[in-house]
Amino acid sequence: MILSMKRHASRADSELPQFKRRVPTDVAERLKGRVVSFTLPAVGREDEIPVSFRLGEFAKVSLRTRHSDVAKVRALALAAHLQGVYEAVRQGPAVLSQMQMDALAGEVYRQLVAEHDENPGTVEQWERFKALTRAAVEGRIPGAPPIPADGRSDDAVMADLLFGDATGEELTARVDALPPEHDGQALVQRVGRLAFWALDRRGVVMSTDQELDLLRRVARAALDAAATLKKRAGGDWRPDPVAERFPSYEARQKGAGVTLSELFEKWRAERKPAPSSVSTWRGVINSLARHLKHEDAARITRRDILAWKDAEIARGLDATAFGDGPLAAVKAILNFAVRNDLLKENPAQGIVVSGKKKPGTSMLPYEDEEVARLLAITAHQKAPARRWLPLLAALTGARIGELAALWGSSVIEREGVIGIMITPSPDGATLKNVGSERFVPLHPAIIEAGFVTFARERGHRPLFYLRPAKRVGEGKHPSKGVTNHLATWIGAQGFKRERVAPLHGLRHWWKSAASRVGAPDSIADAIQGHTDKGAAARYRHISIAQMAEAVAMVPLPATPHTHGSEHELIPIVRAEPG
Template sequence: MAFTSQRRDSSNWRFRQRVPVDVLGKVRGRRIIISFPSTGREPPFTVETTIGTEVSFSTRTPDKNVHEARSLVAQTHLAKIYAAARTEPVKLSSRTLTALSKDIYDLFLATHGDDPGPVRRWEAFKGFSRAAMEGRIQDAPELVPGSEPDEAAAAEARFGPGLTQGIDALPASDSTAALEQRFGRLANWLLAERGIELLPEQRPLLLKLTAMAAIQAGRQLKKHAAYDFSPDPEISRFPTFEPPSEAGGSHRTLTDVFERWRKETHPSASTVSTWRGVVASLKRHLGHEVVGRITHEDIVRWKDRLVDAGLSRKTISHNHLAAIKALLNFEIQNKRLAVNPAAGIKMGVKRRAGQRMRPYTDNEVARILALAARETSPAQRWLPWLAALSGARIGEVAQLWGQRITMEDGIAVMVIRPAEDGGSLKNEWSERTVPIHPAIIEAGFLDFVRQHGSGPLFYRRSSGDPSKKHASKGVTNRLAAWIREQGFTDPRKAPNHALRHWFVTMGQRLHINDSVIEAIIGHEEGSEYRHGHTQTLYEAIIKIPVPVETGNQNQTVGGGSLGCPAPTRHGREPPA
């Protein structure tokens, strides 16, 4: 867990995190560098610190939101270091190390590519780097990720006015002292970013490849300094990096993970359809779907693209981010992934005033029920009434079977549970028994059930295939479209769900106990030890009035119903 603090002499926030005990012995004393991208108007920067019993440093901002964003970057970086420390050091092929070194090239281009400064800077940068790599010098200026190397004066003092000739005049050797001094921090940063613990004997090769990537970046930046921004003709020498599974990565694809998760958890067909689309979206954005190659920054850029595409905050948060986080956590639980790159990533904009979903007014509910009363389609005739006078989700009552309309303690009830032919509910709290409002009984609902039989009331029997959407889903979609067609077009009132909002709001207006309302509507905030008693729930439901149309949109309607007699306790008997 990370902690937030401030020193008395500074308004800037500090990041603090205790080091896990199981890796403390391996990482204590290690010098690490963490690179932070730009956040809002804050420029990118790097922090260098030493791991002790805790990691602590200033995030260089008094803004709490910026601090929290940088804390997430730091936690992700440290999690990779700890995950690597928990594994045995790995040996990587020359191809993999070369691919890995491209991160150094990318770092310099990302940091300096747009404004590289004078040409002399990059000539000196390349000169020191080559001299260190070829062992022509025994010491060299250190390079730190994100720093601004300006070594022109030092290079001229060291090698003379003719830089290339001065370096070539020095004898080459096998010494790696200057190589380690100049590129050691870059190499450490590189391994930490990728979460890799490398065999010690491979470090000289990693340092050489780091130097080669830096020199290549220096050549390209020299071109940029001369206003030549043409592509690097040698960029193709870097192969695609494939992370080793031993280092906490995963070669499995998102599709593989999704299918395994689906087989183990048996989600609803609608969830399968939605999540499959989310996986496809991230795959298109990345250009691949290898789990071990996905980074924290990849997920952030994907989220930003979804925002730019106009998706709502709720859709991105509850569908896209939630799905990918769950799938990657599934990999972690199965010991195939060490760090979830989507962890901690949230939508940065809170819901604004004017966006919260609203209930129908009494007058709107009256109009919908009046329209429904004139319909012959069973779904359009009964589902609005069942939803409005019970607070049930349309998807719950659309799955009703005749055999689940029964009597309990002398009260007509509907038993809400997943449809017998493969339906599903939102969660465990959704399964419940709800008394049927007397106005619905007086309108002839039990006669309808008796005539329809024991099977599905509002749809033809579904296939039962869990990979396909249940047939009741089409019923709810068509009902929503029908309500919209009747003129209920307020975007802040979901055509079906605003009836549930109205029921809860009416219960509040009538001072019905919150726990009773929660039990009726199947909301999970109720205690798992508290179960709704049928008589108690019935006494609450009969208080809910059936609104009648008036000229006043805000008029509160009392008891009674649309042409129905006063409610009776039992109504007619449902079919046996």
């Protein structure tokens, strides 16, 4: 028999009445360990009191009063709040719009400021608060003390352990000196209670896919609150303009139309696109929502899409790029909604952009002299990405993202030929399309330089980033940071010619060089992962021997001698073992 205590109880070791009720069995497992934050209401002369407690088999907490009448009122209020939490769990996760998440973050901001407003403490306390919070957001620490909705977080000891006895700019410098190499555990620990506090107040259980986004928004709100309270601790009590950046929370009514954010999340769950595509397409949806000033997909009209198109082009976006990118993305997501009976029609259908490619804007390859100069610089680099990626890109023609995601185990031998197997990486790096998965023979110069030895010493580990991605398929893959840093570094070496991409220019150069030495286009396409969509291509099968021969035909570019007109191949610098 399931027992349910209908009135408040007392505890043997306390004179104060206790709230104790069994958590309903249908939600108990999903809520086990969840921290609930609630403000017990003011009754008569007794002020409101914030409380937090952890759910288990029972929901148990002191009602913080000696008076039975006050305890009854508080017990009823808490029971009603818990009922909302239970019902939210029963209904399942809700997909929140960006505006709703920022509104929840705003409630956190206002709560923190109100909690500490009259007695903000010291400037040093808020400096430590900000240092721990920022370090948690940026992944610079493995863990962090939680920020409660009421009371102060216990920051002093942890801040001293992590950063030492530092304040001001020195404290900032010490945080910056810690490498961002940890996963999101510290972020969850630091602001998880605040996020749940905000969600519980609104009776919302949110989609797991959105939790990290909400946590980051809550963390930014906490940092803003700390900046405001630091000013007040220093004697600056002027009006607070920061609170105005947060919208008010508006729950969508049942039966309301599906939101753009919900459509995007449903499309994402079904299509499972690459993380880079998720980031790009989410930005497109956000752009459209900002223009519309709402997210209700059912309210979008053809006129709305046309107005958005005109606004984006008016602010300088190339018309052709808009049509091929943002407009195509919106069409695809709205078509998905129509196919799944979420919308009756696609308001973007039939809208086209009448732009054309401007002469002098297409991307160009590096010149031979530039490639020679770049490889001469990289031949002496110690960092693996700088040492090997430009050489690999120049002599395989592969996309730099494919190369940056290689593991030591990607270097294999097939049919007596040593090469790299380009596939989705073990930790979730994706490829552009199905045709991108391929075996690419290594150029003799790459083998002679010691790359194979380097790769085999790495074993089943990434070649160019330190640690595998923590969550497969979520967030930006570590290899993306490698390529971004490498492109910046190459630009800093003087390779900044307009229309030549620092990294992709090497892929253009390889295709041009392969053509010059007589490699057939069909073989060059197979090496580079370019898919020919013609019917004849399906009957053409390129052998590994043919690809190896074509790869070896492309010579290392030569640098001119100052004392003559002859060209000499740049020297191969063999990597030292280890």
